[in-house]
Amino acid sequence: MMMHKMSEIEKDAKLMQEVADGNTSASRMVVDLHLGRAYRLALRILGDKSLAEDMAQEAFIKLWKQAPTWQAKAQIKTWLHRVTHNLCIDYLRAQKRYSDDEVPDMEDPRPGVLELKAQQQLGDKVNEALQKLPVRQRIAISLVHFEECGNIEAAAIMEISVDALESLLARGRRKLKELLLPTRRLMDGEEK
Numbered sequence: 421m422m423m424h425k426m427s428e429i430e431k432d433a434k435l436m437q438e439v440a441d442g443n444t445s446a447s448r449m450v451v452d453l454h455l456g457r458a459y460r461l462a463l464r465i466l467g468d469k470s471l472a473e474d475m476a477q478e479a480f481i482k483l484w485k486q487a488p489t490w491q492a493k494a495q496i497k498t499w500l501h502r503v504t505h506n507l508c509i510d511y512l513r514a515q516k517r518y519s520d521d522e523v524p525d526m527e528d529p530r531p532g533v534l535e536l537k538a539q540q541q542l543g544d545k546v547n548e549a550l551q552k553l554p555v556r557q558r559i560a561i562s563l564v565h566f567e568e569c570g571n572i573e574a575a576a577i578m579e580i581s582v583d584a585l586e587s588l589l590a591r592g593r594r595k596l597k598e599l600l601l602p603t604r605r606l607m608d609g610e611e612k
Contacts, residue, residue: 461567
């Protein structure tokens, strides 16, 4: 006998029904699963920890308000990515920092202290370089490479075609490679 396997969308719809019914452990589970992603996306778009926290909290307020009428049309993570993205873009527009006219652009698993420091420094360099990209390229790269969205999902979140997303990714990757070249040379021990 073959059992019906619930899709992620159906599982999320059931979880949201529990949230709507006031189940605090279901609410806690949603927060545990998705708050970090919403915060990281907002941080990558805005580059400011405090603003990112505000945007992630605002996205969750919207999610809680949506719970009673939640329909099994999308995963919670996809919905939250879209709402977080839109909140950040709205903020950037209000600050005149965003425009729609922009051109779419097995070893020991425990790292040592020096390796951790090097990883943190590299992560800082990558985040610095990300902040230098045009906003739409930064969002595309953040969704695909850091939030592990597929191209179709990322394009839907950004409300653009998959071709436009791929174009943004290609230009963003080229620019990141250019921006990170001095860091790579330094890490490889080259002089220049």
